[in-house]
Amino acid sequence: MLRLLAFASLLIVSPSLLLAQDRSRHFSQCQAIAQGLPGARYAAYHGEGLPVLNAELTDQTVRITFLGHSTFHIVTPEGVTIATDYSGWHRPDAPPMVATMNHAHSTHFTLTPEPEIDYVLHGWSDTPGEKARHEVMVRDTFIRNVTTDIRRYGGEEKDGNSIFVFEVAGLCIGHLGHLHHELSEGHYTEIGRLDVVMVPVDGGLTMGADKMSRVVKRLRSSLVLPMHRRGPPIETFLAMFGPDFEIRFAEGRGVDVSLSSLPKKPTILVLQGL
Template sequence: MRGWTRSWRTVRNGLLALAATVLLLPSPSRAQSDEPGCRPEMASLGLPVHRANLTLAALGKDEVRITFVGHATFLIETPAGVKIATDYNDYVRPQVTPDVATMNKAHSTHYSRNPDPGIKQVLPGWDPTGRGAAKHDVTMADLRVRNVPTNIRSYSGSTDFDGNSIFVFEIGELCIAHLGHLHHPLEPGHLRALGRVDVVLFPVDGSYTLDQEGMLEVLKSLQARVMIPMHFFGGSTLSGFLARSQDNWPIERRDQPVITVTKAGLPARPTMIVLPGN
């Protein structure tokens, strides 16, 4: 009995030491939420996404590659080799330095305080001077990128007019729109400014951005042939949105966060394509 007591004490002491060690470890979510400039959205984000290196073939002259980096950040690559990062921020970034970085104002996970100095064009979706809407129309090799301003809710509940942008990427015959941190339905003026959209990248969280029913109506108005969800904070939110969507469009789930699209290879009818991420 005495030997058993000594063994139990040894095990107990080991467990207590392990528990003390765990308690002393920094909490990722707490450490992240203490970063200057962070917003409540960060509490749901967790750790930055780190993608495994993928060996990718060179693009053909009509191909565009889209990689879901995480949250609201995509890496878009053109046939001429131009690289674009959407909603570029200080937490979730592609593994390469983009040539063009677009940013939005709603949360610190959508803009950067310290953009990589190697980026050739940094395009904020709002006017930092506060004089009105941002206006971008930039051409680089085979890429044209422009913006359509939208409003956002401020933390006081008021409207920050022209506080964010939908960014439109025209590459060859393809038109890709990233809806950013969209907070409201699209009006006829927005749709006219956007024009035809072949691929749309859109948020589905339903709380920080537009509610899910409203986002469904946005997608119906755009009629893009490829729809890729983002900004969903975990599987349950995404599953809820897909359940709302399944009667409207076919849904395809991919195993890799990368998709290559061409104008000729677009689906015959609008299709939702889900890439792994958060």
């Protein structure tokens, strides 16, 4: 409840900030709220003007289903369908409207996606030396990315991975992709707040459990969804977290998430199929 009160309609920020954002075609509410702290004041909102979040959003539900490896199927209240790290290996029943991809391995991207997919978002730039930059509004969902580097044999591919952030129903949902290094303060600033984070737990193909757990703890997300488990048991990753985190094992592959249903205590939820 504290997190909901802190980040939902009870957060009051500068009206000039809100008006400046409103003039832009797209803006990140997750970044704006995170950057407003710790100077924001917490109080019940009774005045006129623009609150940060519409109270009607708090009960809107986003469905997140683990399809396999690092592919999740996200369904928003207005019916936007998204497949993360889409390679075609793990497919939803129908082609998604949006497919996000990363460049680390062929299990995280495809160069021949189905033509029915409206938005194919590469987490890497097809122009050498440039960063991939996405700011896409699809119905009720704002999608953006934050680039990170990936290891390659004999070197690295700069900005070859993207952390994709999906802002919908007042929620900030992040997918870390094939994250190979700990994040800098600049990365955390770009990401902003994440209520839900999907995190690889392979124990070394991306990062070791200790380093990855530090990223998770720093993000302070309410709901952590492990993915990309290869080799080590999930317990190796879970052992990195103390009493500040609750650990739950789901009975199915999916979870319904809303602002009002976010766990009061940071929770790692292991979905079936991992």
